[in-house]
Amino acid sequence: xxxxxxxxxxxxxxxxxxxxxxxxxxxxxxxxxxxxxxxxxxxxxxxxxxxxxxxxxxxxxxxxxxxxxxxxxxxxxxxxxxxxxxxxxxxxxxxxxxxxxxxxxxxxxxxxxxxxxxxxxxxxxxxxxxxxxxxxxxxxxxxxxxxxxxxxxxxxxxxxxxxxxxxxxxxxxxxxxxxxxxxxxxxxxxxxxxxxxxxxxxxxxxxxxxxxxxxxxxxxxxxxxxxxxxxxxxxxxxxxxxxxxxxxxxxxxxxxxxxxxxxxxxxxxxxxxxxxxxxxxxxxxxxxxxxxxxxxxxxxxxxxxxxxxxxxxxxxxxxxxxxxxxxxxxxxxxxxxxxxxxxxxxxxxxxxxxxxxxxxxxxxxxxxxxxxxxxxxxxxxxxxxxxxxxxxxxxxxxxxxxxxxxxxxxxxxxxxxxxxxxxxxxxxxxxxxxxxxxxxxxxxxxxxxxxxxxxxxxxxxxxxxxxxxxxxxxxxx
Ligand code: ADP
Numbered sequence: 001x002x003x004x005x006x007x008x009x010x011x012x013x014x015x016x017x018x019x020x021x022x023x024x025x026x027x028x029x030x031x032x033x034x035x036x037x038x039x040x041x042x043x044x045x046x047x048x049x050x051x052x053x054x055x056x057x058x059x060x061x062x063x064x065x066x067x068x069x070x071x072x073x074x075x076x077x078x079x080x081x082x083x084x085x086x087x088x089x090x091x092x093x094x095x096x097x098x099x100x101x102x103x104x105x106x107x108x109x110x111x112x113x114x115x116x117x118x119x120x121x122x123x124x125x126x127x128x129x130x131x132x133x134x135x136x137x138x139x140x141x142x143x144x145x146x147x148x149x150x151x152x153x154x155x156x157x158x159x160x161x162x163x164x165x166x167x168x169x170x171x172x173x174x175x176x177x178x179x180x181x182x183x184x185x186x187x188x189x190x191x192x193x194x195x196x197x198x199x200x201x202x203x204x205x206x207x208x209x210x211x212x213x214x215x216x217x218x219x220x221x222x223x224x225x226x227x228x229x230x231x232x233x234x235x236x237x238x239x240x241x242x243x244x245x246x247x248x249x250x251x252x253x254x255x256x257x258x259x260x261x262x263x264x265x266x267x268x269x270x271x272x273x274x275x276x277x278x279x280x281x282x283x284x285x286x287x288x289x290x291x292x293x294x295x296x297x298x299x300x301x302x303x304x305x306x307x308x309x310x311x312x313x314x315x316x317x318x319x320x321x322x323x324x325x326x327x328x329x330x331x332x333x334x335x336x337x338x339x340x341x342x343x344x345x346x347x348x349x350x351x352x353x354x355x356x357x358x359x360x361x362x363x364x365x366x367x368x369x370x371x372x373x374x375x376x377x378x379x380x381x382x383x384x385x386x387x388x389x390x391x392x393x394x395x396x397x398x399x400x401x402x403x404x405x406x407x408x409x410x411x412x413x414x415x416x417x418x419x420x421x422x423x424x425x426x427x428x429x430x431x432x433x434x435x436x437x438x439x440x441x442x443x444x445x446x447x448x449x450x451x452x453x454x455x456x457x458x459x460x461x462x463x464x465x466x467x468x469x470x471x472x473x474x475x476x477x
Contacts, residue, residue, distance in 0.1 A: 001472060002125060003030055005039035006115045006139055007132035008108060010083065013047050014097050017301060018247060018383050019163045022214070023132060025250045027082045029465040038124065040115035042107070043075060043085035045093035053078040054085065058121050063113050065106060066178040072114045074121075086114040105175045105200070108135035115139075116147050125152045128472045131160045134169030137204025138179065144207065145184040157475040160208035161245075162201070164380050165222050165229045166305070169200030205234045210475050211242045214381035215402030219244030227378055245468060246405060247381040248461030254366070254387045261363035268455040274367065274392060281368030285327050285352035293323045294441045296434070297369025297393060298340070299362045299384055302332030307375035307398060311339050313427035318434060319347045327369060328353045329361050366391040371437050375422075375430050379403045385419070386459045392451040394440075395419035396433040406459060412440060415449035418457060 009015050011024025027039040058074035070088060077083040086092075091107045098104070116139070119126060131139045140158040147153055173196045176185060185193075189202055205211055213219045219242055221227035223235045235242055253259075256274070257267040263280050266273030279289040300306045318324060328340045328351075340353040354361060366372070372388035374397045381402035385395040389406070397403040399421040410417030420437045422429035441447050 001127045001469075001476070002036045003027075003038075003472065004115065004119065004124070004126040004129045005037070005132065006112060006129065006136040007039065007041055008097060008111070008135040009132075010039055010041045013052065013077075013083065013085075014041060014044050016097055017164075018214070018381060019132060021250065021383055022163070022247050025248060025461050026130075026465065026468065028080070029248070029461045030468070031082050033465060033469065035469075036124075037082045038084055038126075039082050040084045040086060040111065040118070042092040042111055043087040044097055045089070046096060057084070058118060061114055061117050061121065063117055064180060065110060065113070066180065068106070068178075070110050070113070072110070074114070074118050084115075084118065086111055088114075105169065105171045106178055108169070108200075109138060109142075109178055112136055112139040112142055113146070116143065116153075120147075120150060120152060123152070126156050127476050129156060129158045130472075131158060131204060131208065133161070133163050134167055134201040134204070136160075137169065137201045137208075139204070140207040140209070141181070141187060141203050142179070145181040145187065155476075157209040157472075158207075159210045159212060159471065159475060160204035162205075162211065162213040162222070162380070165201075165213070165227070165231060168202070168229070168231070171198050171200070172196060173198050202231065202234060205231060205238065209241075210471065211235070211238055212471065213242070213244050214247050215405045216244035216246070217404045218378075218380045218401040221378065221401060243471065244405075245471065246402060246459060246464060247383060247386075248464035249383065249386045249390065249459045251390065251460050254363075254390055256367055256391050259363055259367065261360045262367040263364075264367075266367075268392070268452055271392065271451070277364065277368040278370070281327060281364050282325070282352075284364070285354070287325055287327070287352050288349060290323075293325060294370045294438055295368065296324065296326045296371045296373050296396075297365040297388075298326070298328035298330065298373050299365050300330040300374070302330045302336035302340075304333065304336070305377055305379075306336070307377045307425060308336050308339055310375050310425070310427050310430045311343070314431045314434065315343055316346065318431070318438075319343070319350050322438065324350065324438060326351045327365055329356070329358065329365055331355050331357060366393055369393045370441060371396055371434070373434070374398075374403065375425070375433075376400060376403060377425055382406070386457075389418055389454040389457045389459075392455045394437060394447075394450055394454060396430075396437050397421055398425050398429065399423050400425075406457075408453075410436075410440060410450055412443065412446055415446060416453065417450065418454040419450075
């Protein structure tokens with residue numbers, strides 16, 4: 001198949017979260033399966049262009065957008081021919097991937113139009129265009145209206161993947177002329193338009209041939225008012241086309257037996273390296289190592305979605321009463337950062353917090369911690385709990401979205417399960433999850449079984465790519 005991906009993020013070039021991981025992996029795995037894949041992202045000024053060998057593929061691509069004339073050039077990574085970049089410094093040289101600027105809509109509309117126009121230029125007729133999140137959600141409508149005349153796209157089907165329903169691309173209706181859809185404005189959602197607004201994600205939900213999200217449970221949740229973020233009724237209308245496909249894990253990057261970013265490699269057969277990583281991690285984070293004291297790890301964006309507002313009501317009591325330590329990494333909302341900073345102040349021998357972004361430390365924490373805490377309010381898929389499983393670091397999670405689909409509750413009697421899920425997002429829930437995990441840690445023979453179960457789980461891209469392949473085939477047929 002010929003497959004086009006359109007996304008605002010793609011590892012290793014541009015990433016703020018899970019979207020970057022997915023678009024960094026899926027096109028690569030699809031092309032290994034023999035498909036002809038092109039993935040388009042903006043050429044941001046934040047990208048390390050010294051590390052990428054860029055080939056100029058299209059010297060000039062110009063198209064109108066409202067009163068503006070957008071001039072772009074298209075590059076390709078010489079070492080990764082699936083990766084295409086839309087060069088337009090006026091739009092993408094802003095010092096960050098996302099901005100709150102007035103023309104944010106235009107930055108990503110230009111990406112969509114450039115990708116489609118580049119297909120025309122290259123004579124690339126995609127069977128499937130895989131649109132990621134609101135930044136590419138207007139593409140199905142643009143394809144019908146602005147590009148419908150071109151036979152090149154006569155058999156093209158579109159798939160919208162929602163990586164996080166809470167980011168929707170909502171703008172004032174003043175942006176409508178930039179869509180350049182002439183006499184087809186009646187295709188926009190009229191009620192919203194009458195209120196002076198336009199919602200990009202909504203139009204993807206309405207016009208893409210298929211809609212997917214990143215876990216089966218989240219696919220179900222987003223069709224309910226509680227998790228639907230105002231989109232649930234539209235998603236319910238398209239219920240038969242809404243599916244959940246779990247993200248895969250790039251085990252080439254995340255495998256403790258071959259991870260160059262951790263000091264001691266280990267495997268399920270020989271876990272001695274894990275204990276040595278723990279000692280080294282505590283050392284590096286300025287905490288004492290005492291054998292037998294469990295270590296809880298956190299690696300996360302510090303955003304309200306991640307549910308850390310439960311922590312001040314639970315962790316101080318636990319840290320005061322029990323022999324337990326905590327290592328946390330992440331940055332974002334200063335109020336959430338402060339939760340971890342103050343735990344570190346009150347428990348300086350038990351808690352260490354690194355405010356920032358560090359892929360190396362993320363790997364080190366996965367390898368060195370015993371328990372991984374992820375109390376997300378909602379979680380479309382979540383990657384860290386899957387990394388944790390592979391590293392034998394037992395997740396304590398809220399039973400929601402992808403967390404519910406990837407972590408199986410431990411049964412201490414039979415020694416089955418891979419982690420601890422709490423049903424209600426409350427302090428009692430998180431306290432139960434953590435204390436139950438700590439009890440299991442101290443139960444002779446049980447912890448080793450849970451670790452073995454966790455490390456045996458397989459959420460590889462090899463497998464998930466086949467699921468996407470099947471989804472594409474259904475769309476095309
Ligand atoms: P989300 O996309 O909501 O942030 P995911 O769990 O799907 O959550 O993906 C998060 C990704 O970002 C993971 O690869 C995780 O390791 C990484 N990450 C998040 N915060 C940090 C950080 N401070 N330092 C390093 N990596 C981080």
